[in-house]
Amino acid sequence: MIDFEWYRSFISIYKNGTVSKAAESRYLTQPAMSQHLSALESEVGEPLFLRTPRKMVPTDKGKELYTLVAPILERLENITLRIKAPSLTEIPKVRLGAAPEYMLYRLLEYGESMGFRIIAQLGTAEQLLGYLQEDKVDIIITSRKNDVPGFSYVKLEVETFVLVAPMNYESPADDIEEWLNLQPWLSYGLELPIIRRFWRQHFNKRPQWEPVHVIPDLRGILKGIESHMGMSLLPTYLIRESLSLGKTKVVFPDYTVENELYLAYRVKDKEHPNLQMVIEKLKSIIG
DSSP: OOOHHHHHHHHHHHHHSSHHHHHHHHTOOHHHHHHHHHHHHHHHTSOSEEEOSSOEEEOHHHHHHHHHHHHHHHHHHHHHHHHHSOOTTSOOEEEEEEOHHHHHHTGGGGGGGGOSEEEEEEOOHHHHHHHHHTTSOSEEEESOOOOOTTEEEEEEEEEEEEEEEETTOOOOSSOHHHHHHTSOBEESSTTOHHHHHHHHHHHSSOOOSOOSEEOSSHHHHHHHHHTTSOBEEEEHHHHHHHHHTTSEEESSTTOEEEEEEEEEEEGGGTTOTTHHHHHHHHHHHTO
């Protein structure tokens, strides 16, 4: 009995030209993909491809089978997408992953203007990628473009990080690097992710100190600064209220660093009815 997955693998090999690329596009191993093809060829009774060093070349029988099967598979996949999508009378929804501070202090500012419902997943960059790989979310907002096959990235915006310190800090007019080196620092991680980039950009070197406090939540870092625990780099959207209430201040406002944010999704979901709508909406209201 022919397995439906054999046909999907056959179509993928036909479109990609090689077993390796087809396996990558379907998140399967090459042996599994080759097994599907061999099983289908046994069932058909003829080779469907000529194996060449560079490419799988379809035989006449392979071309004939593709012509018959491809439209049927496409219709079945479209039916599945329509069933998964809400009806036209409903507000579209999306499973969206983002860092907690970005979701709360940036994204949710737009409220009803977003035009879709959010099923939120919060986490670090590594956790969000894992959610996307495990199909727990449809799309994530991330600053990392990972070299993982099967994912597509769309630039969303560039956020600006500034030097934020307690109100009682008195910064000098010169010897900025020396003064910064002497301050207690709060960091998102021991590897000093955004701080390290800031140091390279402005001082052409890596920072030679360790943070006094490591708090893997930008909201926690802001609270620490307000409590006079030290200083750090924070995105401008996060500190507006703190600045207006006089709890913190920006020092050396010309010394900033930018961080690109992307919308990431699975390539196989590109034709999902709601996905491109959400991407365009987020780009229009945020980007």
